[in-house]
Amino acid sequence: MSNQSAPIQEVSRLLDLVPYLSTHSHISLKELALEFGISEKSMANELTALSMCGLPGYTPYELIEIFFDSGFVTINNHDTLDIPRALTQLELASLLIGLEILRDSAGDNELLIAKIDSLLVDMKALMGDVIKIDENPVSRFQALISSAIESRSSLSLDYRSPLKDEVTSRKVDPLEIRSERENLYLVAFCHLAQAVRNFRLDRVEQVTMIGTTERSHEPLTLAEPEVISARVKVLGDRRSISEALSIVEIATSGEAVVEIFSPLWISKATIAHAPYIELLEPAVVRDSVRELAENILALYSS
């Protein structure tokens, strides 16, 4: 709860300590401090403060009793606060979004999915419909791919390549799943390319497990791709172009530098954002942009 002041967070902890201690009798101070995310010293101070609180009257009969017994904590006389507190809207939201994401990783385990759905219904009823996860950010294949990584199995992968503009099937040995910016990537040894490649999970069309295979291609590291610097002039539509091309800064003149891995990619991107990008350099690629535009135009005149 980022926007709460320190004393408010302290009150929140003090109130939550009571029900927690009542179900975790004789917990060590160390473990308790860890659970509440504060130092042992602060926890000891807060427990002392708690023992000064209680029902009006504040005689020993009304105060909460805290016992420290060689580093272990016990609570007594705490009936009023002895109930777990209601979740705040932010707590509900964080768990709700988490559950939505988890739902996709549950694969086809019907028991788990039914349980998640019933929790989601309960939580949404408490929140109002203010958060919507339209499309889950986690790929539906993530669970399968993760288990293939674990069991060192190979996968048959149908992958949509935006550069080739087609779906290709290939055999890959999955190594890890990595997240970068908004996307998840599968890092895998590709038998087609005979090299380690990155595959964006949202471009994976189909995956099947094809059993464990001998892996003779160690060590497996992703070859550093060669980076080319391209110079473009952005003539309009600056926001969508800077997002699509990952441009750090566009000068007032419209000029910008783009780091690219493939000349074909920058040609396609220039065409896709026509007429708002002029590719200045490299000159060779600039020519290929014109050729591509002419070839497409030829399709429209025939």
Add this chain to the structure above:
Amino acid sequence: VSRKSERLVNLTIALLATKRYLTKAEIFRTVAGYTGDSEAKDRMFERDKEDLRSLGITIELGTFDPLFEDEAGYRIKAEHYQLQLKNIDPLSIALLSQAGKLWREAALGPAAQSGLRKLRSIGINSDLDSIVEITTSSYSAPEQLPELIEAITSRRIITFEYLDQELVSHVRRVEPHRLSNSRGYWYLIARDCDKAAIRTFRLDRFNSSIDISGKTDAFEIDLESLDTVDSNFGDEPQFAVLHVRKGKSPSLRNEAVISELDSEWDQITIQYQSQDQLIREVLWAGENAILISPHDLREQLIGSLKKVVASHV
């Protein structure tokens, strides 16, 4: 530990324990920590009520006997204080723990942790064995999410700077209504106070921190009208007809109605919402796709390509 924290805990205990409404005078007389003249105590009490409210604790105002005009009093009802989630079993605990762990160091992490702590204080064990097959990679979320959730649930008007289509920053003042995640991006759906209309804002296009200091309960949310905005993101869906080379452009073919044209080409009909997006996708396909209709978009696309040819000589 501050005196204030102790006073707030004592106030909570007193208001929870009472079976009847406590008047302000009774509170000041019996609850430890209220000092100073009556004005100072009043101010203290008003702040305390607001602070407890920010912790999600509802203090109820009522009178002993509605038939008489008694002085109003205060209490906290246990049913509003206690955990609202019912039927929590070991499997629910395991799933919720896993859901909370997704955030790790992300902006929602602290809230997830304090929520889980409350669930753990029920004192039932987590059935972790049932969910071993669920993998958890950590997941990141925009840092504005906690503030926006707070602003939505407390109905506060917010202001922030937002980048327009040409990357020029403008101050926007909005009633935040809903957060939505689609294709990896987070969106805020809000009523723009100056434009008096519902608008969608992508969180990574915010260009400043968010000012959430506005008053609570400043507006109401009409969920029904939001649902229509949500389903089509503002624009009416329309149809386009394309010719697509066989075996190519899988992303255009997704959800398209496809018929065979000749040995080289298929004809496809697709639904689109944004004209700009449609043109970008068709052009990205390069020599593998031709836009047939709508006619005006086809003309626009041809004009754009001619400009590219002219500027790249």
